[in-house]
Amino acid sequence: MTENKGAFRLDGKRALVTGGASGIGEATCKELAGAGAAGVFADLNLDKDQSLAAGLPDATAVLMDVTKLDSIEAVAAKLDRLDILVNNAGIAHVGDIAHVEPDDFDKLMEVNVKSVYLVTRALLPLLLKSRGSIVNIGSVAGQVGIKQRFAYCTTKGAVLAMTRQLAVEYPKELRVNCICPGTVQTPFVEGYLDKYHAHEKEKMREQLNARQPMGRLGKPEEIASLIRYVCSDEAEFMTGSLLPIDGGWTAA
Ligand SMILES: NC(=O)c1ccc[n+]([C@@H]2O[C@H](COP(=O)([O-])OP(=O)(O)OC[C@H]3O[C@@H](n4cnc5c(N)ncnc54)[C@H](O)[C@@H]3O)[C@@H](O)[C@H]2O)c1
Incomplete structure (x- = not known):
């Protein structure tokens, strides 16, 4: 947890992070808490989520399956305010088009793409009320082709497109940005x-x-720092941005 009393503070804001129990999501929960935000950490893995929340100030762990509307709505119904949504939960798949079975393709689309639509839609009224900030976790895989990642690249391309779309629809009511990490050391x-x-x-x-x-x-903490910045008041002019953080991958 980075303590910083100066820049990029999030005091008084409430953030919900999907996939908050591991990797980039876990580092984000710690970073946002360190910046003063109250956190709602939403994951399938409630045990891990709860032990993380227990170690942070003003944090709550909730069970959420980002592919299930009833699960998402149950969480949304308990919130009266939300300022930050980090759509982070995601899964991987390895294979070229010939080695992606239809069920695997559907699963990836559900967890990585439909989830962003479902969670954002359910929380939109709260985010509109607060003129909130949405951060979608994309990937370099949404910006360039990567061998053996047919389904994964497809889903991350859609996450980038959803980001632009929301930014275009709500330029004054919300800020919506997408962070595109290179490979990050996580589970x-x-x-x-x-x-x-x-x-x-x-x-x-x-x-x-x-x-x-x-x-x-990359380190999860490096991605979390950028997420914190994007959510902060210092990034007020930023919306619809697709931000690579990839050790130079997409510059090549
Ligand atoms: N690690 C990388 O190299 C990398 C690079 C670019 C982008 N990303 C993206 O960053 C995000 C996080 O990746 P990570 O590396 O931290 O992964 P991770 O596997 O460490 O964590 C993912 C978390 O998402 C949760 N999750 C999975 N399915 C879920 C569901 N249906 N409902 C709720 N929670 C669910 C898992 O329980 C887990 O806690 C993903 O969207 C991933 O595509 C990762």
């Missing part, structure tokens, strides 16, 4: 290495490092 990446490259993890880790011209993976 998402460890899960990929375990599942697809258990026998050659370190070799593959080197290849993942090399995708970023900087030669390393």
Whole structure:
């Protein structure tokens, strides 16, 4: 948790972070709490969510499946105010088009794309009331093609498009931005290495490092810092922006 009494404060704001129990979401919950925001951490993994919330001031853990409207609405019904929504929950898939089964494609679209629509729509009245800030977590995968990531790149392209669309529809009522990380050291990446490259993890880790011209993976805290900035009053002029944070990947 970064303590900073000066810039990028979020005192008095309430933030909801989906997928808050792990990786980028977890780091974001800590960063926003450190900036003074009250946090609602929403995840499928309630145990992890609760232990995270217990260690932070003014934080609440809630069970939310971002693919299920009733689950989302149950959380929305308990909120009377919301200033920040971070649509972060997401899953990965590896395969070119020939190796993406229809069920896998549907699942990825549900968790990575439809969820952003469902959660944002359910919380929109509160966000409009507060002239809130939405931060969608996209990926470089929404900006460039990546071998063996047909379904994942498709979903992240849609997240970028939804960001632009909302910014165009509500230019004065909301701020909506999208952060596009390169590869970040989280359980998402460890899960990929375990599942697809258990026998050659370190070799593959080197290849993942090399995708970023900087030669390393990003840290979840680095992504969380940018999310905090984007939500802050200092970023008041920013909406509809797609912000790479990728060690130089998309500059190449
Ligand atoms: N790690 C990376 O390299 C990387 C790079 C670019 C973008 N991203 C994106 O960042 C986001 C977070 O990734 P991460 O690396 O922190 O992943 P992670 O696997 O560490 O965490 C994802 C969290 O989302 C939760 N989640 C999954 N499905 C859910 C559902 N249906 N409802 C509620 N919660 C659900 C999981 O329980 C988990 O806590 C994702 O959208 C991912 O696509 C990650």
